[in-house]
Amino acid sequence: MSVLQPTPTVAVAETSAKPVSQRRVAFATIAGTTVEWYDFFIYAQAAGLVFTHLMFEPAGQQVGLILSFASVGISFLFRPLGAFLAGHLGDRVGRRAVLVATLILMGVATTMIGLLPTYATIGVAAPLLLVLLRILQGISAGGEWGGAALMAVEHAPAHRRGLAGTYPQLGVPLGMLLAAGVFALMTGVITPGDAFLEWGWRVPFLLSFVLVLIGHFIRRSVDESPVFQEIAERKEQTSAPVAKLFRFHWPLIIVSALLFAGNNAGGYMTTGGFITAYSTNPEGPVGLDRTEVLLAVTASAAVWFVATLAAGFLSDAIGRRKTFLIGYAWLLTMAFPLFLLVNTGNIWMLTLGLSLFAIGLGLTYGPQASWYAELFPANVRFSGVSISYALGAILGGAFAPLIAQALLSATGTTLAVSTYLSIMFLIGTAAALVLQDKPGRPLGIGEQEEQEKYAVLRTSPRYQKREQEMVEV
Structure with a gap:
């Protein structure tokens, strides 16, 4: 097995952005993705707290809860559509324009959810419209992450890509x-009380409109990625980037998706609303106060933030793979203690469990953007990272709350949920062991020949034959 080296005579396209530009990119990337994911997560929280009663009430408590969680997952099925569309446009017309478009789409869909009538007002049309708007959120989320990741990583110097990728x-x-x-x-x-179900739940959705205006203004102030600028100047855009991606890099897409699936399954235990719904269910074994649990989730999010940032520094120091492996080992260790702490019925123990769990989530999420960007060739990179991310979200988080609820209903114990999470973490670990890890490798189109030959599973004779076909093309 051999990895071809860059041709010495070819210039390496590396980023030379000024510090001021780096800070602007960091601020714009963080602000934009925060708005996007705020929109996404308020739906997930509302699914566990609100929509069971207001949109799916005729189905009953248990079935309504399952349907509500299913509406969380259905948007993931449309993430690949968003990834395909955004990937094609991002590799053809640029990263920045796609980011602005996805932000607007997410904001409009979220605001409309806040204005949506309930089942009691318009009947079955209410959940149908809710699902439609959730699908639009999924399309937006599918295109958002890849562009944001590349804007951050492609602007960064090679030795700080891990940190930049955390933005x-x-x-x-x-x-x-x-x-x-x-x-x-x-x-x-x-x-508090009934007022929340009457109208209070709408406020977080309507607040999205203001946040989107702020995020849109910030994102438009950032320059296009220097890598794409070079591609455009050299007229090296691929006419059909998605088709080329799947022809030559489909094994890489699959393994990259599995790398993310483990993290996403774990993340959606908290962000997908399952633990919120489980621990606040008055008929369940925990029965905690709704506001206290939300504050516990908020505290764990702060830990997740710190762990994600630390993972960026760590991945620049020891590599992407080692950081991921440490993170997945941590998550495997916490898969069963998490629910043991939740089931104590003590809010402080629940907060501790979520916070410890969040450390592993951060370690398996922080280096992802930089590792993904270093895996794919420049002129299909947007498509590659977006589609891998979207498929990983489907395999991991799409129906994680639904699966967890179904396992809980079938077995009556959270041990089944912990076992399910452990399996997903093992899958992520296996993917990390298979993927190549080359921090600092060239990202520019000037190294296109070397990048085109860079892939996963290179020991396969069938794949080596495919590589040779690619060179001839």
């Missing part, structure tokens, strides 16, 4: 923290 990742715990915090404010202070 879009930090938007996730920040969005979760903001979503849980706003819901806690509404349930505990502004609209």
Whole structure:
């Protein structure tokens, strides 16, 4: 097995952005992804707290809860569509334009959910419209992450890509923290009790409109990725980037998706609303106060933020793979203690469990953007990272709350949920062991020949034949 080296005579396209530009990119990336994921997470929180009663009430408590969690997952099925569309446009017309478009789409869909009538008002049309708007959120989320990741990583110097790659990742715990915090404010202070179900739940969705305006202004102030600028100047855009990606890099897509699946399954135990719904169910074994649990989720989001940022530094020091393996080992260790702590019925033990769990989530999320960017060739990179991320979300988090609820209903114990999580973490670990890890490798189109030959599973004769076909093309 051999890995071809860059041709010495070819210039390496590396980023030379000024510090001011780096800070602007960091701020714009974090702000934009925070808004996007705030929109995504308020739906997940509302699914466990609100929609069971307001949109799916005729189905009964248990079935309604399952349907509500299914509406969380259905948007993931449309993430690949968003990834395909955004990947094609991002590799053809640029990263920045796609980011602005996805932010607007997410904001409009979220605001419309806040204005949506309930089942009691318009009947079955209410859940149908809710699912439609959730699908639009999924399309937006599918295209958002890849562009944000590349804007951050492609602007960064090689030795700081791991840290720069945490910028879009930090938007996730920040969005979760903001979503849980706003819901806690509404349930505990502004609209406690019945007022929350009457109208208070709408406020977090309507607030999205203001946040989107702010995020849109910030994102438009950032320059296009220097890697894409070079691609455009050299007219090296691929006419059909998605087709080329799947022809030559489909094994890489699959393994990269599995790398993310483990993390996403774990993340959606908290962000997908399962633990919130489980621990606040008055008929369940825990029965904690809704506002207290939301504050616990908020605290764990802060831990997730710190762990994600630390993972960026760590991945620059020891590599992406080792950071991921440490994170997955931590998650495997916490899979069973998490629910043991939740089941104590003590809010402080629940907060401790979620916070310890969040450390592993951060370690397996922080280095993802930089590792993904270093895996794919420049002129199909947007498509590659977006589609891998979207498929990983489907395999991991799409129906994790639904699966967890079904396992709980079937077995009556959270041990089944912990076992399910352990399996997902082992899958992520296996993917990390298979993927190549080359921090600092060239990202520019100037090294296209070397990048085109860089892939996973290179020991396969069938794949080596495919590589040779690619060179001839």
